[in-house]
Amino acid sequence: MRIANRLLLPLVILSVITGIIGLYLGLFVAPADYQQGDTVRIIYIHVPSAWLALFGYVGLGLCGLFYVVWRHPLADIAARAIAPVGAVFALLTLVTGALWGKPMWGAWWVWDARLTSMLILFFFYLGFIALANGFDRAERGSRPAALLALVGMINVPIVKFSVDWWNTLHQPASLLRSGGPAIDSSMLTPLILTLIAAHAYFAILVILRMRALLTERRLAALMLRPGGD
């Protein structure tokens, strides 16, 4: 945790710089798409959100595994810190996707495999949060929540490969695909920068939330001590 705290300032600087440059390039410099027009600029928020929602869930699932197998308390703290952040990124993915879908597809929502699996991912996050915080003593919710996080891992490859496994309205992968990214560098550069900014932002939020949760646990332990307040 000490190392994580030391990383906070560099992460803030990295997030701000890459975020500002990425958004400037994305909103002002990058050209409009020949088919999508200016709506393509939504990808600079939609794609980073989707990546973080998915990576966040991988983190949540790994923490669940560590907690279930080794009962490591830090895994529980990390999972509790990741869940709300990942949930917000998943919600952002769904909302920005809908705001792009309406003008491009003519519908806010379709029951497409990618969209549906993303919605399920969001529900897994909500389920984790509800289970982890649904008990009078927070620690009692840790194990069921960790198990739910593990079960939800099955959905991660479904989200990622849904566009390959099914004939979806959502376009297939443009970045992580065999043969390299299929985006022109004028759009790829701002996207990579906003991806870096979003990853750093995610890390900042998780570190802050872990710090708060650890302090909360320490506070609870102090209160329980004889002679404590």
Next chain:
Amino acid sequence: MAEFFDMGGFGNYIWGSYGFAVICLGWLNYASWRKAKTTAEQLAILQSGTPASPKTSE
């Protein structure tokens, strides 16, 4: 400038997306900083009130 905000007629969708992102991420940031700060303050108060408690470091 008006042309920039219009975004080829898609301004509502694009700025709606960015606006929603700013609200969500801004709120999350504020809530996370605040929680970290208030819990740290509470701990400092509690530890200063109980001098016998062991020194803890993060």
